[in-house]
Amino acid sequence: MKITHNFGIMYALRFFSSLIPAYVIERLYWQERGMTIGMVVYTEIIYAVTIILLEVPTGIAADRWGRKPMLVLGALLACTEFLLLLYASSFWHFALVVFLAGISRSACSGAENAMLYDSLMQQGKAASFERQLGLLNVFDLGGAILAALSGSWLAGHYGLELNYWLSLGSASAALLLTLLLIEPRAAQAGEAPMPFSHYVGASLRFFRSQRSLVPVLLSGMMTGSAVGFIDEFWQLYVDGIGLPVVAFGAVSAALMLLRLPGSLLAPWLVGRVRYRVLLVSITAVFAAGFGAAAVSRDAAGLAALLAVCLFSGMMEPLVTGYLHHRADSSMRATLDSFQSLGLNTVHIVTGLGFGYLASRTDVFDGYGFIALVCTAFLLWFLAASRRIEEDGTTS
Template sequence: MPSVKHNPWLICAFYGVHSMMFPAAIFPLFWTRDIGMSVATMMSVQAFFNLSIALFEFPSGYIADRLGHRRALVLGSVSILAGWLAYALARSLWSVVLAELVLGVGFSLISGADAALLYDSLREQGKEHEFARWYGRMRSAAQISSGSAALVAGFLYARWSRLPFAIEVACWVVALGIALRFGETARAQPRVEDHLGRMRAVVRGALVERADLRAVMLLGVVFALAAYLPTWLMALYATESGASVTWIGPMWAVASFTTALGSMLSEGAGRRLGMTGTLLACLALVAAGYLGLALSHHALGFAFYFLLTFVRGLHMPLLHHEEQRLVPDDDRASCVSLRSFLFRAAFALLGPAVGMGVDRHGHRPVLWASGALMVALTLVALGLFRARAARPSHQENRV
């Protein structure tokens, strides 16, 4: 079995390939032009994708804790490879739904296992304090790869609408090869006779009994939702505002690069501003981003979206380090997957409503209402975070 010593760098490389998603920037064009979807259907498909991940999210995290995080990452890579192959062959709405379902299973297996393997690998080497730094590197590698892929996505789509998906299949062959080189950490596996009971105990502990962990998880969900909700609207928002279709790839690339920048600055912001100060700055950026999108009618108005993508990178390393510090060792991936489940379920509820709102009223009124909702939810989550109880140590000055 490979050593865990190289896991941090391998995980960064894995995420670099994992996030080189050539189809991502052209999805709205592919769905509407090649498959014939409306905006409402498009958002409903994304809601289905997030729901399919949500349904498998927590069970897959629990499975990863029982089988091992390396095995979960390998199995997830195999499923995602099959999903992109199905997408390359998709010709109808239902074939897209099937591809999304297979991808959902794969991404749910990876979700939670990746951060858990990184944390346990560092802790096994006595470097647990470096988690935020490595998580920031992992996210930066992911976003730089995503942005680089977006730069050529439009060109690939113009050459052949299936070409981005064919290249994505090749990327996941490479990702699977990297996953096979991960080392599994030496974790003692607890004896579990009642798995359903253990899963209920994990949920109860994270969301009911542990006020500190619940507050951190809910705040992570709200910030992720605020940054993610407009993602699939921006291509149509930009073109309807007068931007050229050729801008879509570069726009997606800049969005990824700003997320990478936020991830790289996250640890330093935590040291200078503290956890609370950094999160308040994120709240201000969320409010400014939605307000700018709702009020702007200029072709470059989509630039306000970059404030939201910057927030996506800035908050994650800090909050995820706090989350990893608080979760039980034996259920690390389970708790991370539970938080991802909450995010996916929330998007599955809001996504179709946003899509129908855009079809009926246009982008700007919907972005105005969505922004007001996101700011309100973030304020509530921040209040819970500030008031969280039973925190073992003060994280603000340590990250």
């Protein structure tokens, strides 16, 4: 097989990894198996802590031993998760599942982007990274939307457990696809790899040497964390503004579909509009959108959240591309894992404020808190990001 086959395989891999109908009825299934809301919160903490602890080590492992082994490991653990969930009956079963899910997420987060970039670089097409990443997001969201729409119908007609058998099938297909990937030459061992401890020091020196990179990465972390609160709590918002449950499927599909134009538009904007202008504009939309959602508390507020999702699709290709165009292949996955580690850390910190307000009052005030955080970050970014214009853009 040729390295060009990696792109088609990665498209299919993203699709089947997202074609998980279990997610649309996950909380109902867990509740059916005896999991209370408090127990779910404990498992989310286990998941977050696992990712924070393992994000960088798995990135280093991908740089040291190859991207493909980590992607295979992540896919194998995903299959194990759904197999365990089919027979889970106690808190510790679910705790083990989310622990494995955290390992799986950590193993894939840095390795996938590194695999994509190095495959493009081997063909002399690294400049198209943002476009390829945007296309991957299209397949990702396409699988997720199909799973959400079909999963709710299947669960209503055939019960909840069927969705988990189908999800196991999709995860198994993803595992088979990872076995077909070809390790790019840039990621193959040439000289003796660095010791594990040297990767951390080299990464920190890299971030210090790239003056423009830190504000860019922080903008991705801030907006990535913020949009996560839409993904996790939009159902409470929609219920709070009085929409019937029958409308939930359409709202869910809209929240995902609106990210596609941004993912496809971002590569076209690179080189035509300055990074600073793009990132400031997107962050401003986030601040205004969450603010409007907190104040309006009606259909206009929901429209504001939809606008946030539209602009959020641009951010991942822009930020990840900015990082990978500057990264060396010998530590590409490690640097990407640092980015993911930062995102999860920011999400936990902002989640404490969101959770406090949302639990004491309602989800509207929780979104108001996110609006304030985005506004404060925007003011800082306006001052700190001037150096981005000095560096220019790369594409």
